[in-house]
Each structure stands twice: as structure tokens, then as C-alpha cells.
Amino acid sequence: MRLNRKNHILGKTSVDTFLKKYWQKKPLLIRNAIENFQSPITEKDLFYIAQDEEAISRLIEYKQGLWQVKYGPFEKSDFPKKKNAPWTVLVQNINHHFSFANSFLNLFKFIPYARLDDLMVSYATKNGSVGPHFDSYDVFLFQASGEREWKISDQKEFSLDKKSAIKIITNFRSKNSWVLKPGDMLYLPPNIGHWGISQSDDCLTYSIGFRAPSTFEIQSKFLDFIQDSLNTNKNYLYKDPNLNLQKDPAEINTNMIKKIQQTVNQLRWSKNLINTFIGQLLTEPVETAIFQRPKPISLEIFKKNLSKKILELNPKTRMLFIKNNFYINGELIEVDKKYAAYLRQLANNKKIAFKPSLDKKDLNALGITLLPLYLSGFIDFIQ
Ligand SMILES: [Mn+2]
Structure with missing residues (x-):
């Protein structure tokens, strides 16, 4: 898959409009952000990287009414069979391992590098999910293969599941939902409740993550x-x-x-x-x-x-x-x-x-x- 400079990742929305109306403000769904997209990174690649000492990876399963998480590096045998209960593997900093992933990030050059964090890739079996949650940072969720349904909420108050090892919203109310196909992308500003559920056994999602230092981090490091x-x-x-x-x-x-x-x-x-x-x-x-x-x-x-x-x-x-x-x-x-x-x-x-x-x-x-x-x-x- 070659990415040329003509690929305008925001579809019909101009960069100016995106920055003025959406960035850090509200979600934006972009259909066909890249046309005819075929992921050069496969689930096999992901499992391979998840075995690397340097990689930051997680395996999330929903079993017996509980969200369970295991942290990498993994052994090949750690990954469940596809037929098992739905599961998800997430691997961060994929841009460190694949030159394609590194050049994919160039499509987001309209945001300063100082704000860019990494490209995380997640693979999920059908119905695989990390549950309803919110993040503290901006993210672009790019569907790279298979399909995923994204539900988002507009609530401001969340209750969290105290029994869960990961952050799960217990009072999630869906306001919108879309099924994303390969090449579609959803932008979410920080603190928006969202829930992505894989619709297929070949679901790969790229998360283009951003970072923002906290006031405490700036002051204490200073x-x-x-x-x-x-x-x-x-x-x-x-x-x-x-x-x-x-x-x-x-x-x-x-x-x-x-x-x-x-x-x-x-x-x-x-x-x-x-x-x-x-x-x-x-x-x-x-x-x-x-x-x-x-x-x-x-x-x-x-x-x-x-x-x-x-x-x-x-x-x-x-x-x-x-x-x-x-x-x-x-x-x-x-x-x-x-x-x-x-x-x-x-x-x-x-x-x-x-x-x-x-x-x-x-x-x-x-x-x-x-x-x-x-x-x-x-x-x-x-x-
Ligand atoms: Mn998230």
C-alpha cells in the first residue's frame, strides 16, 4: 500500500475546519479517509511484535462477566483460539517497527509532532472489545481491516466499574453508532465515552494517539x-x-x-x-x-x-x-x-x-x- 501526498485523510473536511470545529472539541466521522485501503500490517505481524521485549502490548478478554487484561511480552501460545470468547490484542508504538506505520503517521502532519504519540494497532475477533470507556487524549480510530461498530456517548458523568482491571463505564448511554469499514476513520477528542465492538474475525484498528503533558508533570519535571x-x-x-x-x-x-x-x-x-x-x-x-x-x-x-x-x-x-x-x-x-x-x-x-x-x-x-x-x-x- 503506497500512501501518496494526495491522500487527504480528513475527507471532505478541510484541515482549517477540522482544527477550528473538531480538534479537542467534538467527534468527526470520516468515511473513506483512504479509498480501497488494504492493511500492509496483518494480525500475524501484530502477534509477532507482541512477543518483542520492547513492545507494549495487552490482551483483553471478557470472561465470566469480567473484563480481564494480560500484559505482554507474550508467547505465541498466550493468544486464545479464534473460536474462544471474544478477545482483543493491542500493541503500541507500531511505528517503531514498520516503516509503513511510520509513514502512515505523516498523514497527520497537520497536528504538530510535539503532540503526536504513536500508532497503536489492535486486533479483535468477532465481538471483541475493550469495553465502554473514555480516554484522556485525542485519538483517530482508523479501520484498517474487517469491520468495527463504534458507539459514542455525549454524557459528562461516568460511573466506573470498580471490579474491573481496566477502565469500564457502567452507565454508558450510546448517542450515535456507526459501523466502520476499511478506510473509514473516527476522530474523538478527550473524555468522550466510546465503545468499539468488532463485527468480524479480521478486525484491525489503527489508533493514532496524541499526548499532552499534565500541569503536574511539567512543573515537577521542571x-x-x-x-x-x-x-x-x-x-x-x-x-x-x-x-x-x-x-x-x-x-x-x-x-x-x-x-x-x-x-x-x-x-x-x-x-x-x-x-x-x-x-x-x-x-x-x-x-x-x-x-x-x-x-x-x-x-x-x-x-x-x-x-x-x-x-x-x-x-x-x-x-x-x-x-x-x-x-x-x-x-x-x-x-x-x-x-x-x-x-x-x-x-x-x-x-x-x-x-x-x-x-x-x-x-x-x-x-x-x-x-x-x-x-x-x-x-x-x-x-
Ligand atoms: Mn479508547
Whole structure:
């Protein structure tokens, strides 16, 4: 399945209308988001990835009136027979494993990369479901094979099943329902109750998930970041050469209070420092991501490759920028302004081909900047 740039994933809805009227606001059903879609990822692929140590996967079954969940990695024998009670397997970060899945995410470029999380794929047998629930994040639910009925609700108050190992709404009231066929897609903003039920034994759904840091996460991680960037002299101790005798020795005297208040108020952070924090926070790789280091090569050989081959981001790599500052997998990359355009291109397109005409000095400067990223396994050449 080739995805060309003409595929406009939102159907008749323009990107402007989508952002204005639907994004983070209300659900949107898109029939035929991709025409004649045939999933290059099969259920077999999914079962294979679910056995990988690095994969985040779940198996959900509804048995004896209870929703049950098992977490991967799985063994082949862990998957029930199709004839058994309905079941679902969900595998996250499929874009790390299949180049098709990675390029599929490019169809959602109208949302900034900093908000994009991953492509999750789920397989369900007929009647398989993860139950009525709501999520805290935006999601596009793309039907890749088979059929799934989606019911959505407009309720604001949910009661949750306390006995269940997964989040299940017990008072779910369906407002709309649709059967999605291959190529159809449903967008849901956060906190909309939804219930998807497979209608066939070949049901594959792609979930394009988004992420949003919580205020608590931003603030607590910022305090950690500030702690790490403190350059206060550790040998400087509190002093009180003008100490006076005080009536109550247990009382903390006003001089001490004032001095400690001043010390706390000395903590300052510039906008630049906050930007560095933002870049690092938003490019922190997925927790389970492991970057394989390539065989070390010299700067000379790396430069030769740079001038001939296409350089691409590892699918697990997150690269973003703020003006001329680049962040890749939580690291700040300092680069001369002159070369920023190349790095912007690499970040936006996730790949770059340098012109063979690049002069020696430029090739050298880019080589010095990019080689450490290559040696960390963050970037690689397309073979
Ligand atoms: Mn959901």
C-alpha cells in the first residue's frame, strides 16, 4: 500500500475546519479517509511484535462477566483460539517497527509532532472489545481491516466499574453508532465515552494517539531540571557574625528567616533555560525505546556517506526545534545558524539528502554535528 501526498485523510473536511470545529472539541466521522485501503500490517505481524521485549502490548478478554487484561511480552501460545470468547490484542508504538506505520503517521502532519504519540494497532475477533470507556487524549480510530461498530456517548458523568482491571463505564448511554469499514476513520477528542465492538474475525484498528503533558508533570519535571542545572557554590554556608542573644533559643530569628528567604528568591530561570527544558521534555523518547548503536565509523567515512546517502531519523527518535535550537531525544544540539535550515529539514521531513555540491567546510561542520547522533543510533542512513 503506497500512501501518496494526495491522500487527504480528513475527507471532505478541510484541515482549517477540522482544527477550528473538531480538534479537542467534538467527534468527526470520516468515511473513506483512504479509498480501497488494504492493511500492509496483518494480525500475524501484530502477534509477532507482541512477543518483542520492547513492545507494549495487552490482551483483553471478557470472561465470566469480567473484563480481564494480560500484559505482554507474550508467547505465541498466550493468544486464545479464534473460536474462544471474544478477545482483543493491542500493541503500541507500531511505528517503531514498520516503516509503513511510520509513514502512515505523516498523514497527520497537520497536528504538530510535539503532540503526536504513536500508532497503536489492535486486533479483535468477532465481538471483541475493550469495553465502554473514555480516554484522556485525542485519538483517530482508523479501520484498517474487517469491520468495527463504534458507539459514542455525549454524557459528562461516568460511573466506573470498580471490579474491573481496566477502565469500564457502567452507565454508558450510546448517542450515535456507526459501523466502520476499511478506510473509514473516527476522530474523538478527550473524555468522550466510546465503545468499539468488532463485527468480524479480521478486525484491525489503527489508533493514532496524541499526548499532552499534565500541569503536574511539567512543573515537577521542571523542578528536577532546575535542580540539575543549579550552579550554586556548594561550599557557601549560612553565616551570622552579628548574632544577638535571643530570649527563646527555639525560635527561628527574623534575620535567619530573611536570609533564607533571600536565598530561595535568588533562584532565577531565564526564558532560554525554560525553552531548553521544553525541548528536552517534549523529545524525551518512549520509556521502552532502546537505540542500537551502530559499528563506530570515522568522521571521514561518515562525511562520505552524508554526501551520497539519505539520512533519516530512527523511527523511535523525537526531534523538534525552537528557532535555531534543536532537541533530539532529550538532548540539546547546538548548531551554527548557517546550518539550521538543514536540521529543520531533517526534523520536519524526518529525512534529508545533502547536495553533493556541499562545500568541504559545510560538510565538515555538519559531519561534526551529526556524527554523535549517528553513533547514538538516533539517525541512520537509508540503505
Ligand atoms: Mn479508547
